[in-house]
Each structure stands twice: as structure tokens, then as C-alpha cells.
Amino acid sequence: MPDPIQTWTSLLGEGGEFTEAWWAAHAQRMQEARLRFGGRLSCPFLRPLFMTVEDEARQRAACEVVARVGERIIRDAMDDASLLADFGLSDAERALVAIDPGYRYASTASRLDSFLLPDSLMFAEYNAESPAGFGYTEVLAEVFAALPIMARFREQFDVQGYQMMDAMLDALLASYRDWGGTASPPTIVITDFREVPTWSEFEILAAHFRARGVPTVVADPRDLTIVNGRLVAGGQAIDLVYRRALINDLVARPDDTRVLVQAYRDRLACMANTLRCKIPHKKSFFAVLTDEAHAARFSADEQAIIRAHVPWTRVVAERRTRTSGGTDVDLAAFVRDRRDQLVLKPTDDFGGHGVTLGWETEASAWDAALATALAAPAGTWIVQERIPVRREDFPMVDVDPHRVTTRNMLVDCAPYMFRGKVCGFLTRLSASGLANVTSGGGQVPAFRVVAM
Secondary structure (H helix, E strand, O other): OOOHHHHHHHHOOOOOOOOHHHHHHHHHHHHHOOOEEOOEEOOOEOOOEEEOHHHHHHHHHHHHHHHHHHHHHHHHHHHOHHHHHOOOOOHHHHHHHOOOOOOOOOOOEEEEEEEEEOOEEEEEEEEOOOOOOHHHHHHHHHHHHOOHHHHHHOOOEEEEOOOHHHHHHHHHHHHHHHHOOOOOOOOEEEEOOOOOOOHHHHHHHHHHHHHOOOOEEEEOHHHOEEEOOEEEEOOEEOOEEEEOOOHHHHHHOOOOOHHHHHHHHOOOOEEEOOHHHHHHHOOHHHHHHHOHHHHHHOOHHHHHHHHHHOOOEEEOOOOEEEOOOOOEEEHHHHHHHOHHHEEEEEOOOOOOOOOEEHHHOOHHHHHHHHHHHHHOOOOOEEEEEOOOOEEEEEEEEEOOOOEEEEEEEEEEEEEEEEOOEEEEEEEEEEOOOOOOOOOOOEEEOEEEEEEO
């Protein structure tokens, strides 16, 4: 098979892609498509990620096992207080996950942060709580698919994008039917606080769902009301809540989210994701997967997937445990001595906040971070083994003054799963060791490619 990266790179420039005028027109198309995150364009790069059929299949096989296990762990934890305790939920979070959502599938949408290399596939985290970005990603792919360079590229490759918005809507409707909903179609509200940087994505999704014939509104939780026993948003009675407001916000802002939680508790509308998705969303989920104390919970096939793709992870505490190599150690001493191989993370945060990469940290700062983790309430921090990451060169546009440079970027290829099935990828690029848009990275679309 010819190399798609080399092919695309050889075509760059033939259509003026390196000129300021070309970039101005391309940037305008992205602006018009609302491809902005926090006030800036989400994609300053001139090349997509190319996914082979084989690499897609590798990810699908591993990701869907992790998603399936996550759903089972939720059910087990609801019946096993000791297992639930291992996730470090706060009292307020426990109260929310205790609410019966009315149906079983907790994570209608989820995403694994994935590093795909020729000889390995490792997951850094599991986002089990309504992950953002797939609407942006699909629209960005449409912008790239319409470029003249893509037409020239298609002379050598069959190129397919991922229809994630359709897949997500189908998953939402499946969860609604599981809940017992009978409206056809149901009226959906996409809800989060209006000041979040992803609000424009909600508008993209709502427009797409409406085009599919499903009435959809976007509303801030503070604007929701209950009228005559119905949840109401934008003057419309709501059947299905696509919740993008984080559970952390429900906990921190109870007055602002009171109506949303009441509608969930009283089953005035179906909510997806359910609040029980918080259990595997905690980064301690990987500790449950990899800790020898829980090995009996998983089949031999599941254990093989976990060993191959989930990094050794432990909740930080003064305790004895086994390393990934099977050696019995004092955990705190092991973490202190092996900073070049480890990363410390808060159990419940996002956007790279609070993450300490041991290999980029001086010994004194690492010791201080470990001391903070040990002193924090039980279950607040995890330590995780360093994993191999993917890096590739991407052409990137700088403005003021305009120039195109080649940047070596970390590539996080994160599969989206809707009701446990891989449906597409969020590809984030970063020059640093943390790959996320929140901390300043960018994204590119992913395409499945097959040589003609």
C-alpha cells in the first residue's frame, strides 16, 4: 500500500495550500462551520490523520471490551459497597449514582484516550461522561473532504469519514427506548452551561438532529423548568435529555441544576448519560482494572485485553501492592523512586489539570506532588505507569506573520463509543506531553483510507 502521509505531503502546495490567501479562505470556512474552541480555531494543521482498516479494527476490538467491562463494573458496584468505595466517590456523588435512572446503559457516549503505534495500543484514560468533540470532528472532516487536495488524494486512495452525529443520535434514541420512552420522535434538550467553550458544538448537533427529524433545543440547566409534571426547555416539553453538564457541576452548583436532577430523579425525562457513568469515569477505574485484588472479576480474555492495553494504575495510598512485573512493593516508596516511569493524576479532573509527568519533573517537585496526593482524602489521586506515545510530523500554520512549519506532535487518537460501539475518532495533537484541546492543543480529522 502506498504511504498515505507521503502521498498527501507530496500533494501539498500544488493547490496553493502554503499561501496566506489559501489559509485565509480555509480559516474562513472553519469559522463559518463554527469550528472554534475557546475563541480560537480548533485546527491549525494542514493534514488529517489516516486510519488503516487494520488499525481501526485493532482499536475496535480492545475499546469495546473496556466499554463492556465498564458497564458491568457499574452494575457490580451498585451491589457491592466495597467495590464502590474503591472509586473514591464523594457523598454527593454517591447520592447521585444511587438514583435509579430507569434503564441500564450508563454511558450512551464514551471515549478512550488512545495512543496507537505499530506495535502497541495503550489507553491513558476513559471518559465515560458525555465526551465532547465528535460534532466538531465530523464537521471538520467535511471541510477537509471538500478541499481540492482531497480530490487529488482520492485518485490513489478510497477515503471515508466517520458519521458520528448520526451514530450518536441513534444511540440516544436507543437509550430512550430502553428507558421506556414512547414519543416518536422524542424532543431532545442538549444541556450545559452557556459559558462553556463547547456551546457552538451543541448548536451543530442540534441542527443535525433536527435535520434528521428529531426536535432538539439547546438550553442552560438554569433555564429548565417543570410544568404540569413535564420538563420544559425553550417552551417545549422534553422527552430526552442529552446531558453535557458534568456531574462535577451538578455537585458544585446544586441550585443551578436542581430542576435537571429533579427531572432525572422523578423520571420526567430520560437522561443520557445517566449519572452512574461517574463510576468508570473516575480515573480509579483503571486501578480497578489492573489491581490484582480485582483480577477475579474479569474473564481470561478480558484480562488479556487489560494487560495489553491498560497501563498499571493504583490509587495513591500507603499500602503494599504488586508492580506490573509482579513484584510486591511499598506503593509510596515505589512511586517516589520511579518518577521517570510514572505519572500522577487527580482521580476526577479533565483537560490535563493537576497532571504531573514524572519524567518531566524534578525530584523535589515530584516528592511534593506525591506528598500532596498521600495527604489528600482517600481515592483523590492515582499513579499510572508511563505509556509509549505516538508522535508524527504535521504541517502547521502560524499567523501574524503567516508561515507554514513542520511540527513534531504528540498524537492522541481517541475512539468515540456510542453504547459501547466504536463509531469514530477524536484526534488531538500537542507539542507537549499532554494531548487535549483544553490545554492548548489542536485537532485534525481522521479518515479511513484504503489504497485504490
